Amino acid sequence: MTKAIKKQALGRGLSALLKDPENDIKSVEDKNADKVVGNILEVDIDAIEINPFQPRTNFNEEALQELASSIKELGLIQPITVRKLDFNKYQLISGERRLRASKIVGLQTVPAYIRIANDNESLVMALVENIQRHDLDPIEIALSYQRLIDEIQLTQEQMSERVGKKRSTITNYLRLLKLDPIIQTGIRDGFISMGHGRALISIDDQDVQSDIYQKIVSQNLSVRETEALVKKHQDGTKPNVAVTKKEGSFAVNEEQKKALTSFFGSKIDIQVAGKGKGKITIPFHSEEDFHRIIKLINS
Known part of the structure; x- marks a missing residue:
């Protein structure tokens, strides 16, 4: 004393x-x-x-x-x-x-x-000391990291050393700045947690982000429930998986299809499989039409 x-x-x-x-x-x-x-x-x-x-x-x-x-x-x-x-x-x-x-x-x-x-030293000292010592909300921390990047040109690796945080932790904070501004405000005001925000980041459409945010707040959803809701949305919006061209196959262009359709007088269906294999389907509409096509093939 x-x-x-x-x-x-x-x-x-x-x-x-x-x-x-x-x-x-x-x-x-x-x-x-x-x-x-x-x-x-x-x-x-x-x-x-x-x-x-x-x-x-x-x-x-x-x-x-x-x-x-x-x-x-x-x-x-x-x-x-x-x-x-x-x-x-x-x-x-x-x-x-x-x-x-x-x-x-x-x-x-x-x-x-x-x-x-x-000024630069002052900025670094202010940001680093505040991040380390005060109970800043997640968005304020994210903004502090972003300022160190923008104004001091510190890399995430350098920030990791200065503030004693893992690089992955810094990255997670910075990703919060991609959220809709309304959701960022919700995090700052304590309506949702950083965990909720991280779950919403995986949704690119900010309108959808906002809709799910409203559900989180109104229904008091947990982080795990939010993650499940986000996954349900993503699963429901996944496009149909396109059939990929297999190794060794080739593409048939529209001009070639039109040429065969014109020759046979019927709309030809062509399917190409792997290793250059495939099949051509020639539809006919009557016995007379069938004999017409046979005649074309044999001519």
């Missing part, structure tokens, strides 16, 4: 460096940078701007009020993380829930880890 109090008091003392224009620290090479960068210092709450790269967009008001009550009673136990932008100006990297709750309580300053980072 004594060690913790001493460290917090030291942080308050070092905070004076942040408010001295002559000691403004902009890079790790600046004087006293080692006393500021990476340390926990008290930062004016009004000097902190929200990180535009923050992946979390939904904040449960009840949970925020509970956190605010805890901060009012015990103080902000876990510091937020900020990067220094300019003199007495910072940008949040992680800890937006804690910052919002601190504002509700009316704190003037908050303990913060000070970092110096460019």
Whole structure:
């Protein structure tokens, strides 16, 4: 306990460096940078701007009020993380829930880890720290992964290493973004789970996705029941299996069929089997027609 109090008091003392224009620290090479960068210092709450790269967009008001009550009673136990932008100006990297709750309580300053980072580093830190530490909903996690791909050009393999998740797990999250936006909202709002979403992904038609989604919600279907419903739909829409051309066979084109039909004066049916084998069917409609065809063959 004594060690913790001493460290917090030291942080308050070092905070004076942040408010001295002559000691403004902009890079790790600046004087006293080692006393500021990476340390926990008290930062004016009004000097902190929200990180535009923050992946979390939904904040449960009840949970925020509970956190605010805890901060009012015990103080902000876990510091937020900020990067220094300019003199007495910072940008949040992680800890937006804690910052919002601190504002509700009316704190003037908050303990913060000070970092110096460019925008890309800030984005990576914000996304990775939020994915690892907070209870983001599956769509927010998927969007975070997608931003790492789009804006930082990280591969799924690199993301796997950064966030400590299997590549297959990352792929499953990213596939959720292919769902109809209404269904994505349903996942975010907790109407259906990620498991339901994964079952619906195998359906390409978004109208059908939406129909099944409505059934899931209205009938409170489990993931397993949803998978069965999806399978039933897919089995019912499978096209008739076309007869594939067997090895060694050949195709008879329409011109050839027309030529034989014209020659015999009857609609000829041609079936080609494997290895070039097949049969030609010549219909006749009377004994006279039969003798006519025989005469053609023998001529």
